[in-house]
Amino acid sequence: MEAFQEAIAERVAEQHRHHGKSQFLWVWIALLAMTAIEVYLTYQNMQPVRMLTILMGLSLVKAALIIGFFMHMKYELSRMKWLTMCALVACLALMMIFFPDALRILSLGVR
Amino acid sequence: MAEATLPHELPAVYEPSLFGTYSKKIGMWLFLLSDSLTFGALLYAYSYGRISTPNWPTPFHSESIINATIMTAFLLTSSLTMVMAVRAAVFGNAKAQRLWLLATMACGIGFVVLHGREWSKLIAEGLTLPVFPKLPGGETSSEFANVAKTVPQFPATFFGLTGMHMLHVSLGVVYLGIIALRRNFIPILLILWLAAWLGTPATSPFHYGAHVLLVAAIVCSIVLWLKPKVYDASDVEVAGLYWHFVDLVWMFIFPLVYLMSAKIL
Numbered sequence: 311m312e313a314f315q316e317a318i319a320e321r322v323a324e325q326h327r328h329h330g331k332s333q334f335l336w337v338w339i340a341l342l343a344m345t346a347i348e349v350y351l352t353y354q355n356m357q358p359v360r361m362l363t364i365l366m367g368l369s370l371v372k373a374a375l376i377i378g379f380f381m382h383m384k385y386e387l388s389r390m391k392w393l394t395m396c397a398l399v400a401c402l403a404l405m406m407i408f409f410p411d412a413l414r415i416l417s418l419g420v421r
Numbered sequence: 422m423a424e425a426t427l428p429h430e431l432p433a434v435y436e437p438s439l440f441g442t443y444s445k446k447i448g449m450w451l452f453l454l455s456d457s458l459t460f461g462a463l464l465y466a467y468s469y470g471r472i473s474t475p476n477w478p479t480p481f482h483s484e485s486i487i488n489a490t491i492m493t494a495f496l497l498t499s500s501l502t503m504v505m506a507v508r509a510a511v512f513g514n515a516k517a518q519r520l521w522l523l524a525t526m527a528c529g530i531g532f533v534v535l536h537g538r539e540w541s542k543l544i545a546e547g548l549t550l551p552v553f554p555k556l557p558g559g560e561t562s563s564e565f566a567n568v569a570k571t572v573p574q575f576p577a578t579f580f581g582l583t584g585m586h587m588l589h590v591s592l593g594v595v596y597l598g599i600i601a602l603r604r605n606f607i608p609i610l611l612i613l614w615l616a617a618w619l620g621t622p623a624t625s626p627f628h629y630g631a632h633v634l635l636v637a638a639i640v641c642s643i644v645l646w647l648k649p650k651v652y653d654a655s656d657v658e659v660a661g662l663y664w665h666f667v668d669l670v671w672m673f674i675f676p677l678v679y680l681m682s683a684k685i686l
Contacts, residue, residue, distance in 0.1 A: 331505070338501040345493050345675075349486065352680045365676035372672045380504050380665045382658075390440040390450075398454055402461045409465075412472035 337379045344368050449659045453666045456589075460670045463582045464677060470574040471681075478568045478575055479682045480548070485539065489679040492535045493671065496590075499528030500668045503597075503661045510657035518657060522601035525664065529594040536587050537627055540580075544626070548576050554624045579678060586674055588633065589667045595637045600652045600660045604645055610638040 348368055351361060378384040383391055440447055471477050481489075506521035544553060547566025569576050598606035617631035 331508070334501060334504050334508075338497060341497045341500075342494065345490065345497065348676055348680055349490050352486065352683045358681070362681060365680060366673075369672050369676055373669050376500065376665055376669045376672070380500050380668075381662055387441040390442065393440075394450055394454060398457055401454075401458055405461055405465045408469055409472065412469045415473040416475065 334379065337375050341372055341375060344372055443655055445655055445659050446662070449662045453662060456666065457670070460582075460585070460673075463578075463585060464673060467578040467582055467677065470578050474572055474574055476572065477682075478572055479684050480565060480568055480575075481679055481683050483683075486679060486683050488535055488539050489675060492532050493675050495528045495532040495535070496668045496671050499525045499532070500665050502528060503664045507654070507658050507661045510654040513654075519601050522597050522657070526594050526597050526601070529590050529597070529664075533587060533590055533594070536583065536590075540583075541625060541627075548579075550576050550580055553626050554628075556624050582674060582678060586667070586670060589670070591633060592637065593664050593667050595634070595641065596660055596663060599641050599645070600656055603652070604649075607638055607642055607645070610634055610641070614638060 348365055351364060354361075356364075377395075383395075438444065438447070502521050502524040506518050506525060509515075509517035509521055543565060545556065547563045548569050549556075550569075595606075595610060598610065602609070611634075614631055614634035617627060617634060621627045621631065
């Protein structure tokens with residue numbers, strides 16, 4: 311067991327050796343820049359739906375950067391990547407089933 | 422059944438992990454997946470309320486937006502310091518690991534303080550919930566008091582969502598404190614609890630919310646007493662996963678709750 315754990319620890323250390331500090335720094339700068347873009351767009355008097363689409367798009371990119379680089383998912387085995395991310399996306403997508411009901415309330419009113 | 426169990430002194434045979442990583446990390450990922458559904462449900466509830474309410478308020482002035490942007494910068498910076506802590510732990514640099522963890526905690530505390538200050542300001546201006554203690558001044562007639570009366574879904578979802586996130590950040594700071602300082606963090610945690618409890622007025626929700634720190638101190642004391650250990654690189658990496666997740670969730674709360682509700686003059 312110990313040898314197995316050591317082998318895994320060595321693999322993790324190897325991953326860290328491959329990506330240096332500068333990579334994390336660039337990801338951090340990109341995240342800050344995207345946040346600044348979001349705040350800038352807020353004051354551009356855009357249509358709410360268009361603005362929501364852009365903001366959520368940027369949020370998804372930021373989430374991908376955090377999961378991929380900071381949480382090291384990019385360096386995990388592909389079965390780990392696919393299983394966790396597909397399960398998450400599927401569960402979150404299922405929750406969207408409630409949105410048509412919200413629109414119904416908007417057009418019909420609450421009864 | 423007894424003959425089916427392995428004698429304790431014999432070396433057991435373990436299959437390699439299906440996911441190529443250690444069990445603590447897989448456990449944390451499973452927890453994070455379940456927690457993301459909690460936040461997903463809260464974010465969807467907020468969005469549902471917003472879609473189904475035609476006169477959804479946009480009450481956040483530029484001051485609130487600037488405050489929330491600084492909070493976001495704090496969290497993003499904390500993620501960078503956290504990843505540096507993990508890196509230092511992997512390379513066996515204990516001193517750097519502790520310093521980076523303390524820097525991460527400082528950013529987390531900065532986030533919570535700014536958020537708490539903003540909550541207090543909003544509550545003082547009348548954006549409140551029935552469960553919050555009543556302010557001594559009584560009813561206010563400000564814009565926020567009007568929002569709380571006409572669209573009660575707004576304060577309910579706002580405080581529910583951001584409060585849950587603030588709780589996660591606070592517990593994250595405690596988690597990192599235990600990893601960085603172990604038993605030495607317990608007295609610091611108790612001082613933080615006393616400062617938060619006695620430093621806030623009885624009319625503030627934080628006056629009672631501060632007791633979360635006391636409960637955390639008791640739980641951490643029991644855990645450290647039952648299973649004292651030196652936390653290794655894998656523990657730091659698992660703690661980092663939790664911290665990055667808290668950061669990740671804010672990347673959706675910030676645009677959805679703050680930016681989409683900004684007051685454009």
